[in-house]
Amino acid sequence: MFKKTLSLLSLMLLFSYAFSQNADIALTFKFSHGPYIQDVSKSGASIVFTTSQPSFSWVELTDNNGNTQAFYNIEHGVKMANNTFHTIRIDNLSPAKDYSYQLFSKEITKFDPYSVVYGDSITSESFSFSTLNPTAEELTFIEMSDIHGNNDKLEKLLHHADVQSADMVIYAGDMMDYYATEDQPFHNFIDKSVEVFASETPFWLVRGNHETRGRYSRNLFRYVPREDGRYYYTVKQGPVLFIFFDSGEDKPDDHPVYAGLNDFDNYREEQAAWLRQVVASDEYKDAPYRIVVTHIPPLADGWHSEQHITKTWLPILNEAGIDLMLAGHLHEYKYFPKDADIYAFPLIIGSNNTAARVVVNGEGIKLKTIDVNGNVIDEMKL
Numbered sequence: 001m002f003k004k005t006l007s008l009l010s011l012m013l014l015f016s017y018a019f020s021q022n023a024d025i026a027l028t029f030k031f032s033h034g035p036y037i038q039d040v041s042k043s044g045a046s047i048v049f050t051t052s053q054p055s056f057s058w059v060e061l062t063d064n065n066g067n068t069q070a071f072y073n074i075e076h077g078v079k080m081a082n083n084t085f086h087t088i089r090i091d092n093l094s095p096a097k098d099y100s101y102q103l104f105s106k107e108i109t110k111f112d113p114y115s116v117v118y119g120d121s122i123t124s125e126s127f128s129f130s131t132l133n134p135t136a137e138e139l140t141f142i143e144m145s146d147i148h149g150n151n152d153k154l155e156k157l158l159h160h161a162d163v164q165s166a167d168m169v170i171y172a173g174d175m176m177d178y179y180a181t182e183d184q185p186f187h188n189f190i191d192k193s194v195e196v197f198a199s200e201t202p203f204w205l206v207r208g209n210h211e212t213r214g215r216y217s218r219n220l221f222r223y224v225p226r227e228d229g230r231y232y233y234t235v236k237q238g239p240v241l242f243i244f245f246d247s248g249e250d251k252p253d254d255h256p257v258y259a260g261l262n263d264f265d266n267y268r269e270e271q272a273a274w275l276r277q278v279v280a281s282d283e284y285k286d287a288p289y290r291i292v293v294t295h296i297p298p299l300a301d302g303w304h305s306e307q308h309i310t311k312t313w314l315p316i317l318n319e320a321g322i323d324l325m326l327a328g329h330l331h332e333y334k335y336f337p338k339d340a341d342i343y344a345f346p347l348i349i350g351s352n353n354t355a356a357r358v359v360v361n362g363e364g365i366k367l368k369t370i371d372v373n374g375n376v377i378d379e380m381k382l
């Protein structure tokens with residue numbers, strides 16, 4: 001009997017010890033993902049990060065003169081709090097300036113109507129970024145697509161393309177297979193990007209068809225937030241005006257696998273109307289170089305979306321004097337030289353094993369395509 005009681009007691013002790021250990025692990029308050037820079041412009045940027053527990057979080061920004069200012073996510077008169085996913089917009093900055101920033105967060109252990117109780121406070125290390133410089137004479141960027149959640153491949157391509165010396169990174173879609181679990185974008189490509197460059201150098205995600213798939217796919221925008229609320233937009237950095245398209249799904253909207261939930265034909269028409277406005281704008285006309293990025297390329301004999309893009313966007317682009325189009329989707333490297341009858345611009349389709357390192361300056365566009373082993377598989381000057 002005594003033995004039995006003793007073993008029961010030791011079992012209970014073991015359980016309570018294990019529980020307290022787990023509780024300690026669960027309660028460690030920390031920054032859990034990020035930070036990374038999004039939607040950077042000549043006058044602002046968004047900092048995205050998460051905390052392990054609900055919190056009140058903010059960013060403190062320091063300029064070159066040592067002036068520090070706190071930025072909060074304020075909506076409808078209240079500082080957003082008791083959340084774990086944080087997007088802090090920083091505005092009223094100067095173009096082409098360096099800033100350093102730090103994250104601050106206070107855990108919220110109780111959020112009652114008349115009593116908010118804070119727990120631990122944490123501060124991140126210091127990071128830095130630069131606002132865009134639309135008048136810079138040179139721009140270096142890395143572009144890749146179709147990584148499909150392979151972090152190992154992503155890391156190798158970023159390394160071989162020398163991301164540390166680039167001004168920006170463009171992910172031209174299908175960085176994920178689909179979006180089926182809540183924080184899959186972090187696990188599929190954002191955490192690795194943060195580890196390598198994204199806390200200080202921005203990436204732009206040009207959405208691929210695979211990112212439109214899965215039960216959480218409608219939440220993707222919170223990971224790549226933009227003030228204008230859109231996945232398609234222009235960015236002017238250095239001598240380049242980028243036109244980023246959102247090319248949608250590959251099959252017709254009424255295909256059974258989409259269950260009647262897609263409306264991409266209308267969406268691509270909407271982007272054609274927007275494109276007409278873009279190419280008529282002074283910013284477009286004044287840009288030394290115009291580079292278009294779309295996940296799905298125009299292919300007259302391709303699948304539905306490739307044909308639809310050929311019909312809706314290509315005639316406008318062929319008249320607009322663009323300098324280069326970058327695309328992905330096919331998982332096979334292809335280069336189509338400028339040909340007035342088909343594409344009135346060079347079209348480069350990256351594979352799922354390559355990255356492009358592109359340098360643009362007064363001498364033209366220099367483009368090098370590198371594979372996962374660091375071999376240069378194509379090099380050209382446009």
Ligand SMILES: [Fe+2]
Binds near residue numbers: 174208210295
């Ligand atoms: Fe694709």
